[in-house]
Amino acid sequence: MKPDARPIPGPPDSGKWSRRLGVGIIVFMLGGAFLQVAFRETLPDDGIPRIRFAHTLLHGGLREALDAVARDYEALMEARGTPVRVEQLAVPDRTYQQWLRTQLVGGTAPEIVMNQANLSTSMVARYLVPVSDRITEVNPYNEGTPLEGLRWRDTFFDGMEYGGFVFELAEHHGIPVSASTTRIFANRRILDEILADPANARLAERLGPEGIPSSYDAFLELCEAARRLGESTGRVIIPIAGSDTNAALIIDTLVGNQTSRMLVHEQPLFDFRVSNDQLRLDMLTGERLVVDELYRAGLQLAREVGRQMQPGFIQQRREDATFLFTQERAFMIAASVWDAASFRSIMGERFDVVVFPIPTPEPGHPRAPFSYGPPTELGVFPSGVFGLVNIHSHERVERALDFLRYLTSHPGQTTFVRQSGWLPAISEVDPAPGTEAFMPRLEGYPLGPRLHEISPDHRRVFLTRLHLLTAPQDGLERFIESFEPAFLEEIVPSMQSAHRNALTATNQQDTLIGAAWWLATRHPDHAFDGSEKLGLLVDSSHPNEANTLFFQAELQRILRRSRE
Structure with a gap:
């Protein structure tokens, strides 16, 4: 008897399973997106809305x-019958950029984020709300203050010409909350020890009543006196604490002090600007030296001050x-007003400093002949x-x-400035006591x-060779010999x-431009002034494009000629 003939099972229908798998993935993703949005928009258990803001401060x-500003705002909203809670998320600077991108892409970012050069232009356009039309409104929280009735942007001391403005997008995508300047901080106790030494009597005469150097050379003398004090007492006393950040504050100031003549003699539009493209083309064709007499003089100053910092400072961080x-x-240390509060918090009662601007050579200085004066x-x-x-509602x-x-209102900035010791972003707010020097x-x-x-590539070339500049012997020549060819190699790319x-x-x-034109021509009565936006975009786009194409x-012409 023959066994029953049964069909031999074939391979599974791979197309059928692929379709099912694809549908399952889509359902899963849609469900996840729904839950994410639902979770993001759900009020906390107490039913009070939250405002979250992230920063690296x-x-x-x-x-x-x-926190003090947030509590004042919460009390004000409570009195108005619209309670709200404000929460801040402080993220370390080293991880903030990656954290922020992850939060934005994942749809879990807080309502407010600090964007201090952390996002690309495309990310800003995609994730941050443009506010150019909102800053033209009156800030209601300035009622009863010297800023009452002013447009929000006009309360800022620069009229928000730069703060929060993204030039590539011709749009404001943020609100600035403070301002900052750079100063030299000097430890007063060490300064008193230096001035108590009879050997420094001549130096004491060259310092102001607060021990502030009256000249660039007096500043260098003060550095040497600090070094001698350390050697005579057996203590470690570095004249200036350096790092990749802090050293740059001084070096950039000293170099810029010597190259400022370029703003007068080499700017065809008489706008005190020098084209980086024109500088690079002139160097590429040999019409300009990379290290000309102006830049060389600035580097000499950078070498003099850099030798007052600890060895290997360029590999160290601000911390x-x-x-x-x-x-x-x-x-001493070069830092901003933002760092003063940190110094005070760490040092406590030991915080006793003299603060003064970065000294620069005076006009006619023998080693810095191109100085016009202080910056x-x-x-x-x-x-x-x-x-x-x-991404939020x-x-x-x-x-x-x-x-x-x-x-950023008068009452908010007053509280913020007095609590933090930072400088205000708006006008008519007095600085906190003790911060006048900033x-x-x-x-x-x-x-x-x-x-x-x-x-960025030229900055890398500079920083990776800066140790040569501060070398004990022939530092300037060794630096230039290594820096110039590497600088030229980076010009074209x-x-x-x-x-x-x-x-x-x-x-x-x-x-x-198309969107602004459409609003301006089809909806002239729209709340958003499309004609004003159109004019701004055209005025910024056309010159930028023409300049870049030129x-x-x-x-390309220079490169073709070099290959012939």
């Missing part, structure tokens, strides 16, 4: 200052320099920009925007270009990269 006293200064192993800080503008994240964005209004200096001369800041980025940003503006063509 871990400086001493800063979080307490922000390392702060440690040396607060432990009184370093006499001005007229170009300082509000910073510490906070942006609104657009309109109601939550409006709530967050209202908190930023209060934070207010921007309006007299003086603008700093000239620093060639090592032309591009840096220009090509800059041109690509500039044209990409310009192309992105075409969409914005220098792109010039670069």
